[in-house]
Amino acid sequence: MGIRGELRGGWERGRTLAADHPLLVDIGVALLVQGAMTMPFLVPRAPGLPPATWAAYGLSTLTVVPLVWRRRAPLAVLFAMLAANALYRLTVDGPGQPLPYTGLVAVYTVAALSGPRARLLTGLVLMVAVPVGVWLNTRSARELTFSLFVFAAAYVFGRLTDARQRAHRVEAEQAAARERARIAREMHDILSHAVSLMIVQAEAGPVAVRAAPERAEAAFDAISATGRDAMAQLRHMLGVLRDGGDDTGGTAPREPQPGLAALPGLLDRVRGSGLDVVYRIEGEVTPVAGDVEVTVFRVVQEALTNVVKHADARTVTVRLSYSKHELEVAVTDDGRAAHAVTRRGGHGLVGIRERAAAHGGSAAAGPGTGGRGFEVRVRIPLSAAAEVRA
Numbered sequence: 001m002g003i004r005g006e007l008r009g010g011w012e013r014g015r016t017l018a019a020d021h022p023l024l025v026d027i028g029v030a031l032l033v034q035g036a037m038t039m040p041f042l043v044p045r046a047p048g049l050p051p052a053t054w055a056a057y058g059l060s061t062l063t064v065v066p067l068v069w070r071r072r073a074p075l076a077v078l079f080a081m082l083a084a085n086a087l088y089r090l091t092v093d094g095p096g097q098p099l100p101y102t103g104l105v106a107v108y109t110v111a112a113l114s115g116p117r118a119r120l121l122t123g124l125v126l127m128v129a130v131p132v133g134v135w136l137n138t139r140s141a142r143e144l145t146f147s148l149f150v151f152a153a154a155y156v157f158g159r160l161t162d163a164r165q166r167a168h169r170v171e172a173e174q175a176a177a178r179e180r181a182r183i184a185r186e187m188h189d190i191l192s193h194a195v196s197l198m199i200v201q202a203e204a205g206p207v208a209v210r211a212a213p214e215r216a217e218a219a220f221d222a223i224s225a226t227g228r229d230a231m232a233q234l235r236h237m238l239g240v241l242r243d244g245g246d247d248t249g250g251t252a253p254r255e256p257q258p259g260l261a262a263l264p265g266l267l268d269r270v271r272g273s274g275l276d277v278v279y280r281i282e283g284e285v286t287p288v289a290g291d292v293e294v295t296v297f298r299v300v301q302e303a304l305t306n307v308v309k310h311a312d313a314r315t316v317t318v319r320l321s322y323s324k325h326e327l328e329v330a331v332t333d334d335g336r337a338a339h340a341v342t343r344r345g346g347h348g349l350v351g352i353r354e355r356a357a358a359h360g361g362s363a364a365a366g367p368g369t370g371g372r373g374f375e376v377r378v379r380i381p382l383s384a385a386a387e388v389r390a
Contacts, residue, residue, distance in 0.1 A: 022071055030067040033101045037064060040095035056094025059087060063102045070109040075118045078106040082129055089136050096137065100147070104154040111158025112165075119155075126151055185351045187234070189298050193305040194230030197273050198223050222272035229269070233258070259293030260320075263300060267318065270304050276315040277304075283322035292380060295355045296320070296329055299363075302352055303331035303376040312336055313373065326361075326382055332368050332375040349376075356380060 018025045037060050041052040063084040066077040081102045088094065110122045130151060134144045202223060258266070267277045288296075300318055307316050313335030321328040349365050356363040361380035368375045
């Protein structure tokens with residue numbers, strides 16, 4: 001396993017180096033092709049064949065040199081290679097090659113990197129150049145069939161490479177879009193919750209200063225605690241996005257995202273706004289995966305934020321119900337059921353549904369029992385893969 005990991009790491013480092021230095025890759029390809037082109041000049045030649053001269057070797061090298069610029073100008077490199085090959089065939093009687101190496105690389109590059117017009121022009125040129133080259137060489141149908149096949153194969157491999165690269169780009173763009181949506185959802189939940197509680201406490205502060213100064217002090221303490229908690233969560237999230245560490249060169253410590261253990265603290269902060277919060281756990285508590293815990297925390301946080309902002313409620317109940325196959329989260333208040341209409345226009349319920357769907361679950365929101373109050377209910381399946389052994 002260790003050797004496989006080292007090999008995989010070496011392969012990934014090689015791919016990164018190739019992506020960062022494409023010119024070095026093209027030089028390496030040219031040198032590899034030059035090595036293959038050199039082999040017929042090194043092996044002993046049969047009696048009666050003309051000797052391998054330096055002039056012939058120089059012209060064969062001239063057909064390889066344009067490959068260094070194959071990514072910058074694929075079509076121009078193809079035409080330069082065809083011209084150099086024609087010059088080699090018409091001016092010297094040098095060793096032949098078992099495969100048209102330079103032509104195959106040039107055709108592959110055009111198919112992988114060029115647009116439709118360049119590819120069409122390449123096909124038309126090959127339909128003329130290949131038969132002419134065979135006629136100048138052996139004039140055999142077998143060589144013609146073989147040449148057409150290998151050039152077609154090079155073209156197909158180039159198109160497959162282009163399709164794979166396009167698929168990777170689309171996948172990367174989709175992953176980036178999902179990550180942007182996740183970050184936006186996290187920031188919305190953190191800031192909306194903190195700002196809503198701070199506004200409620202700030203509005204109650206002036207009244208409390210005149211009526212009960214000790215309550216005003218508690219309100220200001222709650223504002224401070226809520227702000228510090230929001231800043232800590234934002235620092236954690238931005239720290240995950242940032243690659244750099246601290247000034248000492250080490251990695252800055254990062255706290256985990258809030259989970260079920262952080263729910264009591266969240267409820268205490270909401271209670272500080274004057275809302276009576278009841279917390280209930282039903283069923284046998286089952287350990288769940290960390291990402292599920294984060295989802296439950298954010299769902300409860302967003303639901304409580306909406307209660308504080310819109311419900312005008314006195315009491316809210318947060319209930320976690322464990323069963324064998326799922327975890328149900330319900331947040332129910334006794335305020336105005338009509339605030340559901342207000343909440344449809346925001347991102348809160350949309351974010352709750354997206355979080356539930358990310359785990360294969362579902363979310364529903366609407367008036368509470370008997371049309372009184374409002375309830376947010378989320379069900380998350382607890383599959384064997386998602387459970388964590390205690």
